[in-house]
């Protein structure tokens with residue numbers, strides 16, 4: 001059961017170190033999607049939470065008014081990303097609508113707004129997204145296999161729902177992209193899976209797919225390999241291969257994805273290695 005706390009924040013528009021992103025907006029601390037590979041688990045250290053990741057969420061109830069104040073001071077057109085360390089459309093958003101209220105504050109501003117989510121709940125804010133001057137929505141899709149999703153992303157809805165959401169976004173002229181991150185060795189890097197993903201992405205009207213490999217952050221690595229051992233032991237050698245030589249794995253993966261992308265006429269980008 002998730003413990004929910006209402007908190008106030010002093011800042012909601014926070015400088016980001018992510019390339020191409022000036023500021024991150026995280027309306028929540030913690031995430032009910034409970035992804036087992038989530039690197040944002042480091043947030044526990046800064047917020048004093050001892051519960052397992054996914055078992056707590058702090059709701060920044062004053063985020064919209066803080067954002068309004070901060071936007072007044074922001075003179076330069078900036079790139080703003082919703083969800084750098086949480087999913088802004090995790091199930092609690094349905095109840096609190098903090099993300100929605102923040103989007104309302106952004107209407108009329110020149111900033112480029114990006115949202116990264118796994119949730120179809122973003123569709124409920126389509127009316128606002130259409131009013132923003134510069135907006136795009138990214139959907140993280142790591143697997144098309146339900147058994148794999150249930151183990152690694154237990155709090156999310158099936159990927160099919162994400163493709164449907166992308167399709168609706170495309171029909172409403174909202175640009176979308178897909179983020180395959182992390183590429184899970186054995187699960188997300190198989191030719192058949194990659195081809196299927198690309199065909200679905202193309203049919204749903206997404207603009208491009210960005211790939212990134214698994215973060216070797218020790219805590220994440222230990223947790224992911226523990227689950228692999230328990231649920232999919234046959235996949236363990238692939239993880240060991242990746243661990244042994246991540247550069248070689250990355251180079252081979254990039255080559256494979258680029259070739260399938262060319263065949264399927266899908267634009268593929270890489271956030272790892274030399275792909276840029």
Ligand code: SF4
Nearest residue numbers: 031033034035038086
């Ligand atoms: S949706 Fe994103 S922030 Fe939330 S648990 Fe999953 S990876 Fe972490």
